[in-house]
Amino acid sequence: MLALQLLCNGIVTGCALGIVAVSFSFIYATTKIFHVAHAGVYTMGGYIAWSLLGHGFPAPIALLIAMAACTALGSLIQAVLYARLEQRSATHLVILIASLGTLAVIQNILAAVYTANILRFDLPWSSHVVTIVGNVRLTLTQLTTVAVSVGAYAGVMWFAHRTILGKQIRAVASNPFLAEITRLRPRRVHVYVVAFASALVCLPGVLVPLDFGLQPYGGVTPLLTATIAMIAGGVVSITGAFVLAIVITELQNLSLLFIPGEWSIGVTFFIFVIFMLFRPKGLFAAAR
């Protein structure tokens, strides 16, 4: 029963982290930028939705507006900050530092506006509990998270393989130089990618705090885990990022059956390091 409950909880958390990993993977694979400020976009999405719900907006509308806000912020960061730094031949390290600075600014603005208190969403249905297989108990929020995350993953796969823009993005990601000379306009594609990924990351940015509460500094840990999932899954693999996010979360959860919780993150990273020694390109590196 304990194992089954931990397994189910791991699937829920893993699915949410999977979307974070997919969105981050999209950005990194295409722009080669370690967009740490993505954690700030993720966090901001939750706060925007919280504010709108507090003003009486219906939940779906609040979510859509939050996604639009995240899209705008992500696009702004890419177009105004990263693109200019690249034009000035800034190194990846400089861009990383700029991204860290942007993250700090976003977090501090959110903390100043909303305070550092852990805020909770006022949606009575969100904590309603459903008993599924055996005695496994999940809240409606958790079930919604799984459904939305799987749907988002399917949507991203369709977008990447069936739409013109998706194919352009993959083309730029696989060969930026060729993309430039074939007039695919990589710089414009970069903005589209970050915009799309920012909208995508807003989904877990709202659903995870719906379950655990909103904190201005709460985006960094999910992003770190998502980064590991992205690398372990194969940097350009959407499926790899999503699947490995679930695997990593399950490892952390199920390891509790054998070891104290304080070691679970260490064990996960240890397994990651060992895995990378044998498969440095990631599990799904050949798959797209």
Place this chain on the structure above:
Amino acid sequence: MLHLLRRAIGALAFMLVVTIAHADTIRFGAILPLTGPGAMIGTQQMRGIRFAVDKANAAGGVHGEKIEILFEDNQAKPDQSILSFNKLADLQKVPMIFTAYSGPSLAMAPLATRKKILLINAGAQADKLATASPYLVNTLPTIGDEVKVISKYLIGDGKTQGAILFENDAAGIAGRDDFVKYFPEAGGTILSQEPTQFGQTDFRPALLKLADAKPQVMLVSITAGLLQMAQQYKQLGLNSTVAGTTFFADPDTVADPSSEGFVHTQVRIDAPPALAAEFKEKFGVEMEFFVRQYYNATQMILTVTDKLLAEGKALTGENMHDELFAIGKFQGLIPLEFKSNTATVPLDINVMRGGKDVTIKRMSSD
């Protein structure tokens, strides 16, 4: 070159004027988490200090001198606290600093001893704080004092098998160690223990593992995310009693139905209605526990300062320390008596019932 020299002289003159203008201002320091996961509590603490100081200044200050508090943000991190302490001690020459959180307070304690600066802690409760420095004074009991009381109560109530959920930092580990020591001493058994990280709000894995040991009582030692823990506890359908210490003093958790039946010790500190209303008018929020604690501690410091100035003594950390213990007993929002570096205060056993925190037993921390 000449115009640069003129500008430098002008700047120096300005600084001199400002310094002279502030010569009759007494400066104390406060190193609190104003950002980061601890900021919710740190903001309460800051407001408590500000409220007391503003009232004192409005009444003419202390012996005609205004009080100014220099706030430093440490994000509840020990390393950041050291930097802030050195800045306040060496650059600002403050004789006294308010502190909070066990980790930062313990990190600063050796510096307080060496530099003879009085450290006043009105929020942290790790047991090591009691003996960390002769210059570290605690205005509330240590976790050990509270755990002894709650352990005896739980055993008396028939709850003899416990599991511990604790935060993996100085305060949480101190609480865990105290439960491991005092719960069995009172006649109980510890079946299991699980850590969480400070600021973490996903408690489900830890709660599930603890519940698997089938305890009668879940002993909780966390300082952040208590409401989320309570909600997840209820969502998982767990039914053992949840018990804790003054760390449970969170109005949102008390008001939430998922905390029904939670039992905890509580340092008794109430504010008169008029004072609470005045605070609410000024800050727009209720005068919560840590606001009252730091208001009370500031009142104590102002009493010490007043006495020192009346006696014509210099306002140094050493003199403030000696005067505090010479006075020994302070009557603010609650009586504080210093038989050691840690005050003896009234302690209650409370249970969360119907959205309220109800006192079911009154005790003392000594």
